[in-house]
Amino acid sequence: MRLSVKIAVYMLGVIAFAVLLLTYLTNAKFRSLQEEVERSRFLALALDIKGTAERGLALGLDLEQMDNLGAILDRLDREHPEILSLRILDDQGEELHAAGPPLEPATTTAGLHHLRVLGEAGGEAGLRDVSGDSAFGLMVPMVNAFGQVAGVLVLHYDRAPAEAAARAVTLEQMQFAALALLFGGLAALLTAALYLRGVTRGFARMTRWAEEEASASAAEGADDDLERRFLEVRRRADEVEEMVVRAENRLRRG
């Protein structure tokens, strides 16, 4: 393998390391950004409902009595296809209003358990993530006039299209990285070869001189240290050969 190739491999190695790391970092950032944007969209909707409900709670109404909530849930379910289901549950987990098909009870139970165990007093901070296997979910508590959690709103949305898009982006990134590395590798080869050509050409020249049995004519463009020295060496080698020949001749004669 040529010298420039060997070196280019290492150059490419470092470049690949950096490219891989950069791709990984940017991809991770993209995914978290994508998730954040999507989540905040549904959170905005959920908080809007929470505001409406809490206005009624402050009046002393029961969540159950607020029929407009059911209509709101239905409307949202219609208008946003990625919403899988919306539920308003009372503090004991009973369904009061619903839109969309029922989901795994396990995820909502887990969220309710969270709220129970932690004893939410400051309702504003009580957003819970109830993402299950099938979907991402938000659980937002609705708090009555003296800070008690009167019920929760559970919103589940489908992440499948977003995840598919993310996978597509990852694939694109990897393809581009591969392409970039291909070009980078070629460029590395080229530039390394160019940069090292002084060295490689010099050695190639010397190799030719070493291989020729006929003694090389002096100073064929030898213009630096090693090559000059080698020519000297070649001369001395020829001298030594002559010495051997002389010895042989003497031996034959004698």
Added chain:
Amino acid sequence: MGWGNERRKRGLGPALALLLGLVAGAAGLGAAGLGGPGIASAQEAGAAAPYRVYIATFRGCEEVCEAFKAYLTGRGLAVDFVERSIERDVSRIPELVEEVRDLRPDLLVTWGTAVSLGMVGRYDAEDRSAYVTDIPTVYLYVSEPARAGLVADEEVSGRPNVAGANIGVPLDAQLRVMQSYRDVSRIGVVYGANEANSVAAVAALRDTATEMGIEVVEEQLALGADGTPDPESIAPAMQALAAQRPAFLVTVSSTFIIQNIEAYTAAAVEAGLPVFTSAELPIRQGKAMLALFASLSSIGQVAGYQAEQILREGADPATLPTPSLRRFTLLINMPVALELRSYPPMLVLQFAELMG
């Protein structure tokens, strides 16, 4: 480079936090962990024998009392309610005390300051022979339990067998709501100096307002021959107050004002004064424009919460933390607002109930 803001922030609806008027300054007071045992399972209800709860009311079981009962049954408690009304006659209280001593209910509930004081007495009373002392008691709809002498401290009753809730709208919350509606540097009051509670209320209002940099101007109603205010003097007083250009006219606790609420508020609107009130009546029946009050249902519910603690969890009333209401109803009378061309800003609209 991001080194200055690497921390995570979670801002959830700062709008919720902004309108301080709706979240009482007593947010510091009030029970922590209110939601804790709050979410309970319904299975426990069927097992136990029903609790007996004795409710003593002033004039029958009205909205607050109904809300109280609904809360308990809604939480899955099996309760037998025994309701008694003194029909506005305080002399009948000793009868009820007797009955309670005989019946020995699991919980006694007293409605209003008069009934509560009558049945359990002041916290510092020496002679307790006329009072119920050994039955857990929850007082309902008492606006100022500490000032009335029912309890010593607002945070915890400290009295054996007496518990309740704080339901007043703090003055600073009221003023902040007014400020969120429009620029307020001056507010006005119109009242009769004959009522001690009015005078006290105005003094308290002045104290808080001064701390917040708000001036309070007043017009006294002319007193008639019997020492009570003359209804004819309302309109001139309003006009005189309006000349001083207060941002709001604030109602104060006064029997006269309540009895003449329609004329009172109508005169204010005539004079171009928006009326702010911390009670429900002046806006429902009168032409008050802006009201911040605790809804009757929530008053009942919060007392029900205390009752639940005592009955179900066996909590000790003396050490039970006294919760305060934190969310109040903000009500805007839209026809009046439109008439006065005092349009509510959007932030207030967001949290207010609209009437009319």
Added chain:
Amino acid sequence: MIEERKLNRLSYGLTALTLLLLALVLSAVALASLRSFERVLQPQLAAKAEVVAEVIVSQVDRGLQAGVPLTELRGFTDFADIVLADHPEIVRVELRDAEGRVLFASSGAPLPPEDAAWAGEEPVTLGGERLGSLAVAVAPGYVAERLREIEGEVLVILLVSLFLTFEILLVVVAMFVTEPVRRLGRLLAEGEQGVFRHTAAGEGSDEIGRFARAFNGLVRRRQARYLRLRESLGPATPPEIAALVQDLDRRLQPEERPEDRAAGSVADVRMPLFLFFFATELSRSFLPIFARDLYTPLPWLSYEVTIALPIALYLLLVAVLTPLAGALAGRFGSRRLFLIGLLPTGLGLLMTALAGDILALILWRCVNAAGFALTTIAALDYIARAAGRNRRAEGMAIYTAAFVTAGLCGTSIGGILADRLGYHATFLVAAVLALLSAIMLVVNLRARGAEASGGGVRLRPADFLLVLTSARFQLLILIAAIPTQLLTTGYLFYATPMLLDAVGYSTSVIGQVMMVYFVVMILLGVPSARLADRFGRYRLFAGAGLLLAGFAALLPAATEGAAHFALWVALSMGLVGIAHALSIPAQGAILLQEAERVGGERRTASIAAYRVLERVGSVLGPLLAATLAAVYGYAWTIGLLGLYVLACGLVFTLVSLLRRRGGAAATN
């Protein structure tokens, strides 16, 4: 052009080329990625803008239905501003009338039309009549702006790539070019004298290898002819050609020279050593935090001591085991010692990745320490042997360079990995890297250069006593070395991650901040040492370094709570780096001087004893820092350490000045 000297510079040029290519490739990848991201995210942002518009319109509707005219919706700006505060990607909201004129808007100047993406326009209606519309604008460069949050980490990648490239290409050029040419140079020197007894090693497939083969062919042909001649001579050499034959014997008799076999060179061990140090440094930016997270109460020990224990015990064990390892290197040879040392390292790192409580962590860190001591001593031994007597300083410089460069790369990359993968997974990566370095070592090391030598220093208690009782040593150790070590481990290694973590910075940022120290050390280490040698004012440098370090340690306490606190800490790190670059080589030089003066025959032993005692400071560092931090908090703990170092610096400088004056007076 093949001049030996110039060949060394090849690596610089190649490094520059690689970095250029790197920059191009990375830019291309980054731009392409950004395009992909925007393609996916813009629609999502638009959808969100629509939702926000919906939410706002519903409130506007309430007002309209209550009878408020559209033009009288007061406080729209305040309201919109609050909504916008929650949604940073939305840059403006406008309420427009039916003709499109703007009635109200969120605060801020109106946007030029091409600047924003107006998404989510919702009509505002009342009773079926369209009164106007609400428009929401998304910031066009939002995605790019959010991506910029990782620019610190991208900088790390660039910087690490810079140093990695430099290291790797240095090694590669040495391996493929410089070393072979050096060997060929020796042969050429002989050939210039007419001697062709030796052949070149390293016949290979690249240009140099082919030349070696051709050269060997040249030599072997003549040797073969000579050998045939010799054979035909028989036992008796005819006298007339005896002289000639003798001459030919001198010139052509084939000889195998052990040094011609590609002898062990320092380059062999540089990459694996670098990888090894890289693996151990991966955890530098979060080890104390990791210990704190694993805390379980231990009997008799306070909380603070317990969480500092993994680090302190590690340092203690390294200090204690290093002289022992030196003796072992004499017995077993460095190659075997390498392999022996890599087992505990790999095992320790793996088990640390699986550690569940602090006791396990302490145990496996101690195992790690054993491995570290063994491996580093083996490396030093090998380097000493391979570099030969005359290039020992160069060998040491290579060792130090590998250590500091790996420290830079490891600390920063470790921070990034820990941020993404978690602490345990990062230790797993470290274990894998340690394994890799082991494989590399096995492949690279020639048995030749790693024989047992029967050397190694045995330390006697007398050596320690000598160090402790000599006044000059006392000054150096107590007032210079121990404070320096204390600050290094207490501040840099222990308190910095804890402080930054307490303030809320991510592990990634912590790694970047600590990286500054290493960068400074790399850049200034050699020049500063040369400067100190040039002026010979070692005490001045040492004292100045102490003062600067002390001052630098006051910065975190002084700037506590400031915005961009991390930048201040990074500055402090940089200053400490400068201080150490000034003071540590100078301390080493003073040590050599004193050892000459006082140690006499046991010079080497007294140096070794000194080094062990110096480590006392490093062991105390984390323990002291942890205990102080419980009372004063991390920022002030660092400040207190800084004050102590400052005081020591003053004392050292004063004493040195007085001694100098006394000495000058004495010589007069």
